[in-house]
Amino acid sequence: MNSLKINRNRGIQALLALLLLTLISGCSTTPRTIDGAPPETPLFTDEALQQKVASGEIVPLGGSENLDPWMGFNRSMYTFNARLDRYVLLPVVRGYEFVTPKVARTGVSNFFSNLDEIRNFINAVLQLKGEKAVHTAARFTWNSTIGVLGLIDVATPMELPKRPEDFGQTLGHYGVGPGPYLVLPLLGPSSLRDTSGLLVDTLIGTRTNPMNPVLEGHLQRQVAYYTMKVIDGRYVNKFRYYAMGSPFEYTWVRYLYGKKRQLEIAD
Amino acid sequence: MRRWLLFILALSAAPLLQAGDDGAVTDDGYGYPIESGPAATVIGTPEDLRAKLPDEIDSRTLNLDTTGGVEVPDIFWYEDDLRYSAAFQDHPAPLIFTIAGTGAGYHDANSVLMQKAFYQAGFHVISFSSPTFQNFIVTASSTGVPGHTEWDARDLYRVMQEAWEVARQDGVEATEFFVTGYSLGGMNAAFVAKLDEERTMFNFKKVLMINPPWSLYNSVSKLDAMVNNIPGGLDKVNEFFDQIIYHFAVIAKKKAAEGKGSDLNITSSDFLRDVYQAYKPTDERLDALIGVFFRILYANMAFTSDVVSNAGFVVPKNVVLTTTSKLDTYSGVIHRETDFVTYFDDLFVPYFKAKYPELTRDDLIRELSLEPIEAYLASSEKIGVVTNANDIILDSEDLANLKRVFGDRIKVYPRGGHLGNMAYKENVAYMVDFFKGQE
Numbered sequence: 001m002n003s004l005k006i007n008r009n010r011g012i013q014a015l016l017a018l019l020l021l022t023l024i025s026g027c028s029t030t031p032r033t034i035d036g037a038p039p040e041t042p043l044f045t046d047e048a049l050q051q052k053v054a055s056g057e058i059v060p061l062g063g064s065e066n067l068d069p070w071m072g073f074n075r076s077m078y079t080f081n082a083r084l085d086r087y088v089l090l091p092v093v094r095g096y097e098f099v100t101p102k103v104a105r106t107g108v109s110n111f112f113s114n115l116d117e118i119r120n121f122i123n124a125v126l127q128l129k130g131e132k133a134v135h136t137a138a139r140f141t142w143n144s145t146i147g148v149l150g151l152i153d154v155a156t157p158m159e160l161p162k163r164p165e166d167f168g169q170t171l172g173h174y175g176v177g178p179g180p181y182l183v184l185p186l187l188g189p190s191s192l193r194d195t196s197g198l199l200v201d202t203l204i205g206t207r208t209n210p211m212n213p214v215l216e217g218h219l220q221r222q223v224a225y226y227t228m229k230v231i232d233g234r235y236v237n238k239f240r241y242y243a244m245g246s247p248f249e250y251t252w253v254r255y256l257y258g259k260k261r262q263l264e265i266a267d
Numbered sequence: 268m269r270r271w272l273l274f275i276l277a278l279s280a281a282p283l284l285q286a287g288d289d290g291a292v293t294d295d296g297y298g299y300p301i302e303s304g305p306a307a308t309v310i311g312t313p314e315d316l317r318a319k320l321p322d323e324i325d326s327r328t329l330n331l332d333t334t335g336g337v338e339v340p341d342i343f344w345y346e347d348d349l350r351y352s353a354a355f356q357d358h359p360a361p362l363i364f365t366i367a368g369t370g371a372g373y374h375d376a377n378s379v380l381m382q383k384a385f386y387q388a389g390f391h392v393i394s395f396s397s398p399t400f401q402n403f404i405v406t407a408s409s410t411g412v413p414g415h416t417e418w419d420a421r422d423l424y425r426v427m428q429e430a431w432e433v434a435r436q437d438g439v440e441a442t443e444f445f446v447t448g449y450s451l452g453g454m455n456a457a458f459v460a461k462l463d464e465e466r467t468m469f470n471f472k473k474v475l476m477i478n479p480p481w482s483l484y485n486s487v488s489k490l491d492a493m494v495n496n497i498p499g500g501l502d503k504v505n506e507f508f509d510q511i512i513y514h515f516a517v518i519a520k521k522k523a524a525e526g527k528g529s530d531l532n533i534t535s536s537d538f539l540r541d542v543y544q545a546y547k548p549t550d551e552r553l554d555a556l557i558g559v560f561f562r563i564l565y566a567n568m569a570f571t572s573d574v575v576s577n578a579g580f581v582v583p584k585n586v587v588l589t590t591t592s593k594l595d596t597y598s599g600v601i602h603r604e605t606d607f608v609t610y611f612d613d614l615f616v617p618y619f620k621a622k623y624p625e626l627t628r629d630d631l632i633r634e635l636s637l638e639p640i641e642a643y644l645a646s647s648e649k650i651g652v653v654t655n656a657n658d659i660i661l662d663s664e665d666l667a668n669l670k671r672v673f674g675d676r677i678k679v680y681p682r683g684g685h686l687g688n689m690a691y692k693e694n695v696a697y698m699v700d701f702f703k704g705q706e
Contacts, residue, residue, distance in 0.1 A: 032586070032587040032589065033585040033586055033587055035585075037585040038585065039583035039584065039585050039586045040579055040583055040584040040585060071593060072591050075590060075591045075592075075593075076590070076591055079344075079590040079591075082345060086345070109526070113526070153526070156525070156526065161524045161525060162523070162524045162525075162526065163524065164523075164524075236526075236528055237528060238527075238528040238529060238530040238531075239529075239530055239531050240530065241345070242345045242346070242402075243372070243374065243530065243532055244531075244532045244533060244534045244535070245370065245371075245372050245396075245400045245401040245402060245534055245567055246401065246533075246534055246563070246567045247342070247343075247401065247567060247570045247571055247574070247594065248566075248567070248570075248594055248598045250594070251594065251595060251598055252531075252533055253531065255512060256512065256515070256516060256519070256531050256533075259512050259513055259515075259516040260516045260519060260520060262516075263513075263516055263517060263520050264520065267520075
């Protein structure tokens with residue numbers, strides 16, 4: 001037991017060291033060349049094209065860099081997350097899939113998703129979206145009762161589909177722009193606004209979680225609860241790093257994240 | 268007596284005639300419903316007409332260390348192994364290798380479709396990415412400059428041998444070997460089969476080419492030209508792209524609400540299906556959508572090739588890109604300014620002219636077609652082709668060439684566009700029966 005604990009600590013230390021290294025390497029900006037040879041002008045550049053690039057006429061497909069002033073940090077964090085995914089999270093998810101039947105995994109997903117309804121409800125109320133608040137409250141009520149503490153999603157077949165709301169959306173609803181794009185460790189794509197929103201949601205969430213009576217004062221239960229939450233979070237997310245075979249995946253993800261949030265705020 | 272017979276005949280034909288009246292589809296006995304080639308290419312097969320396949324099969328993603336210890340460029344740190352996928356029966360069975368189309372991976376929707384269909388029918392299946400897919404270019408391409416049919420066939424053949432060796436050591440028993448592929452992968456399959464005649468490692472018994480090009484250069488020139496349908500022209504590519512991504516996000520959001528999740532993969536063939544669902548574009552925009560989709564695939568290929576071969580195409584020669592390098596300007600330049608023909612002229616031709624100085628540009632165009640192996644294809648009874656009369660990558664001359672060379676070994680469906688009817692139940696049955704030998 002003791003040695004297990006030490007190992008775990010070492011694991012965390014190694015992760016922190018990796019994180020720190022990632023951050024430091026993100027700061028270096030000196031261009032590197034092969035064997036120190038000077039860079040040559042690319043073949044595929046005529047003067048007209050160079051002018052277009054210089055004048056900013058060629059905007060990268062996938063939106064302007066202006067929304068991403070912290071790109072160095074973000075790219076490092078993106079890579080960090082991809083490594084974390086490859087060496088830790090995905091192997092854990094595969095193990096999880098191996099030892100549990102699908103129906104159990106769905107139950108776990110439904111359970112955590114049901115607890116999120118409280119966040120959805122609070123934010124619907126904050127945005128004065130009455131119909132949505134009632135919708136979310138109804139989902140929570142049906143799923144917590146007939147759906148056995150949220151293990152079964154009975155609301156969706158009753159034409160009460162999930163309609164997520166969070167504090168980032170609430171801020172957006174009241175006209176707060178996304179601010180700089182931000183890639184968070186473990187959690188991935190976000191923005192300054194959405195990260196602030198996440199903090200608020202987390203603060204409220206820890207106080208309003210119906211699981212609190214079960215969790216409070218029991219460290220082991222808390223560890224089990226949050227571990228399951230992380231595993232389930234990765235399990236339900238279908239995104240796989242570097243699956244699209246595009247060198248520009250980072251840009252695409254940033255672009256899609258921005259569009260998705262716009263839509264969610266408008267809803 | 269004859270009168271009676273005629274009467275019965277007329278009666279039995281009546282329901283058929285009626286079906287022809289109320290449906291928009293021409294009554295030619297083929298039930299795939301979408302008439303237009305571009306629309307079929309984008310929409311694919313409606314859910315209820317798709318072949319019934321299992322949701323999940325016992326398939327695994329595998330890695331081959333094909334780089335032989337050579338370090339991959341830092342920016343491609345994650346492409347350290349060739350990834351492929353395999354589904355094996357627990358008993359001896361024939362083994363089918365599948366090859367994905369242009370810019371597509373082993374996990375592309377069409378690859379998965381083939382794997383499920385063949386696995387369900389009792390075959391072992393090993394699915395490979397296209398040699399034009401980033402992971403393949405970085406880890407398994409001996410040139411780093413994909414598209415050359417013969418060189419790509421050699422690379423494919425090598426990884427097939429290695430993947431089979433891994434499977435064999437794992438206890439998989441294959442009774443015989445087949446190879447197939449769709450789109451460019453179909454063309455790859457033909458060249459792999461040709462190579463196998465010399466190397467005789469697999470002695471492929473059957474080869475199926477699904478919607479292959481006749482000439483790669485001709486086909487992609489057609490796809491290149493489709494971006495001219497962008498409203499406002501190529502100068503407005505960003506605005507148009509913004510619309511596409513908006514609609515893709517609409518579907519991603521919808522999927523999330525249904526608890527299904529989205530893989531956000533904009534290079535999978537499912538991307539086109541999703542965008543269409545929300546966008547419902549006009550014919551012109553449909554063409555533009557196809558053009559932009561392929562442009563993204565070619566941009567991925569060209570940029571990867573540029574970095575791997577240090578060609579100085581878009582990235583200045585000698586510059587080393589790292590995981591934190593800003594790529595957005597390259598991305599802008601390459602998506603807006605390059606198409607396949609640009610890649611061909613500025614990267615592909617210089618590379619192969621350096622290798623074979625006597626070759627001209629026209630020689631290379633000819634090499635990227637089925638013409639050089641025409642005699643082999645015409646005489647080899649084991650090779651079959653499936654295509655559509657309105658495949659958007661073929662013109663009438665290409666189709667005539669395919670028909671001339673393959674004779675009665677080509678199956679031409681009246682419609683389906685490019686790969687649009689691949690998941691249609693009749694097409695899946697044909698594909699499976701081709702290898703089962705129950706035609």
